[in-house]
Amino acid sequence: MKTNIRTRLLIIIAVLVVFVFGIFRVPHGLSGSALKQAVLQNIHLGLDLKGGMHLILQVKVDEAISAETDTDVASIQSDLQRNGVNGAVVSKPDPSRADFIQVASVPPDHTNDVRSILENTYSSRFDISPGVGNSWTLTMKPTVESEAKQRALDQAIEVIQTRTNTLGVSEPIIEPYQLGSYQILVELPGVDDLGRVKDVIQSTARLEAHEVIGGPYPDQQSALQAAGGSVPPDAELIQSVPGAASEGSATSWYELRKIPVWGGTDIRDAQPGHNPNTGEPEVDFYLTSAAGDKFGAWTGANIGKDMAIVLDNRVQEVAVIKGQIRDQGNISGGGISEQRVKDLSMLLRTGALPASIDFLQETTVGPSLGADSIHQGVVASIVGMVAVWIFMLVYYKGAGVNADLALFLNLVILLGFMGFSGATLTLPGIAGVILTIGMGVDSNVLIFERIREELRAGKSPSAAVDQGFGHAWTTIVDTHVTTIVSAAILFIFGTGPVKGFAVTLTFGLLANLFTAVFVSRVIFDAHLSRKLHGEPISI
């Protein structure tokens, strides 16, 4: 019996040491501030305690599909021309459906040619079917479409990751948000320049070169009139920033060819620089070699025409093509600032977002609120704990000491577990710690009350202790299971702070099974082994 108790005591001490290590690891000293620092290093605080920004972003994946089908429209057009089919109109007739292409006005004698061209090249990605009149319709296959959307989401996550890294945010979380479709969860701890961070994340940074069909026009109305009342399907009207055409020119509108000469993914590098003539800040960018070849051929063939550089759907610069340009260009004008040049170069380097992004949710917690929350949480925990300790001592006397020790160990294991597992402690998580104190001691109460009952029934102390633990055990398991089931459902359905609550509550209750049943029993046994048989215990 004695050695048995000694082994079990050793187990308890070992557990205590391991979990104390989990809380503090090896602190740089034993002063209060050194210990505090050690704790903060090992236990991860959530955004609601540390301060920071929590965002949910919607990636407009339809735009990625639309960009893809735009390219398809252009390539169907050139395929048809190459095969001598003239007069067919390739378009996307329904602006709300990015996945739908129509080939209309097919000359009757070419119907079969068109069919074989479409089926040879496009049937792997599109469902092709004959439409009304002499037309064919192509609908993107659902699997192809969802793959493309998923790719857009993955790319967007990667781009945002690179961008936040260059901002120097420590430990950012950027991952798919499971509750929505094609949404991203972004958590940026300790960020305090919110406006800039949001700009950097949200900028599509889609840089494109377009052929200018007409312009500049002073406003959208006159641009529309000049185009003959409606914009042709292969063109679009885009507004410019001030100073796009020449020094000091006002904001105006241009009619541009819809399909860009090169686009967002064709940028190889971008660096901040200065205009050699004016000294104004500018962004110098370089195209990939494939895009450079294409661009060289196109500019060579279009000398004398106007070309527009478009960034995020705004014309940045319009210039006459004076000769062949291969792989270089720059963006300036519009009173662009040094900071903007720096950010923009970074954005172009990290690549364009495949689609634009909407903010669905934003939670920002300032560091002062977080600091206050920690303070209040700690005070509430200590007050609650001391109240429970005092009550147990008064109500159960000797056995109360036992319960208080077990409760203390319960807390050490919980916090140590948080340290080891790297789980995040949130403000509701602190509430979970407080609840663990209250619920943890419940197990002791159940056992002690049963022991008292057995003692009243005339059993000897050791038999009463034995029966008490035996009978209370199933009840304790039942009560723990119900609460842990609730916590598990919270963990599955909850987000951020609430998840933190579910984690601490579950860890706390699991640790409680060990402390209230095993540790408490060892203390009783150790106490009983030093008493004569039948001598009363303090409970």
Place this chain on the structure above:
Amino acid sequence: MELFHDPKIDWLGKKWYFLGFSLIFSTAGLLSIFFWHHLPLDVDFRGGTVVRVKFASHPDADRIRSAIDTAGLKDARIQEPYGPAANNEVLITLSLTATSQSAIDQGRAGIVTALSRHYSRQSDQDQNRLDLDNVSGSALAAWLQQNDPEHLGNTADAQTRYQSQADAVLHFRDAEHSGILDSVDSLRGVVDPAVLTALQQNSWLSGFSVRSVEIVGAQVGKVLQHQAELATLYSLAGMLVYLWFRFELIYGVAAVVACFHDTIITVGAFSLSNQEISLTVIAAILTLIGYSMNDTIVVFDRIRENLRLSRREPLADLVNRSINQTLSRTVLTSGLTFLTVLSLFLFGGEVLRGFSFALVVGILIGTYSSIAVAAPMLVAYQDWRARRGKAAALPAAKKARV
């Protein structure tokens, strides 16, 4: 010490009082939910913008309102949270319609500009000076580098030196003074004298600071609402299945009815007191569903044990005896948890107020319902079976226990 020495209370004899009590509270809650305050939902679920602003002195709601109105932000709601008045916090809420999809933080920006315009203590010249109550760490460091009060030049050394002083100011303001400085002079000792002089000359204190911002678009709010409903239902179903498995179906049904009763009364309390239900409140309610099951299990366990020992005793007497035998347990366990939750309610701060309020109400009701709803339901079920001429005995247990 003992709270209850061998109590002999006739609980089931009082069942009509209990029924009345439960009916009054749940009906009051339901009436409020349907006809009075409805279900006051937090921004998490409702969508919209909430900005939590702390002021240096007790805020004047009318003055804030006029500032917000002048800025053209319609239908702003200004709430002073419960709790100690010395906290000086105000929640400014904008409805979802003012939270546009494309520019989600327009409302926040509007509120901040309106307040800073309205709270400039001196005059327009403050607009160009540094507001130390709202400046960010990086902005302060950049400002110091630019003004270079210590004449260190544009070196890496100077950069780290100013950065560390900016960090010190921010730590002093946020971690030690809840985000608001009493005066610029209070920074004496926190920063170098030269920096202090520069700040005294070129900065001011607006006397307010934005503590947190929450902006939720309609889409996210709807999803979360749906999730919360699902989670609550799954929780109740989980309890039913577990008790069915551990006891008998009727025990599970009785316990879940009691839990449902607790949930309705707790949610009703939020409606009656017009407090908002947030994500953390839902977390508290789910926890309650699990926790209020505990007392019920303690009583049920004893009923089952007694059923095995004395099969002759009328069920009502046996249930009474079981409740009385476990009364001290039930009251003590709930009481101790209540103690910690009360501490959370009193000291845990404003952010957790809804959460701790739900637990305070829920634990009281949960304990009551274990005794007054769940156990009598077992008796009522048996009476109902007896009237229909079925076997009278309540199933004791599926399997014998040690």
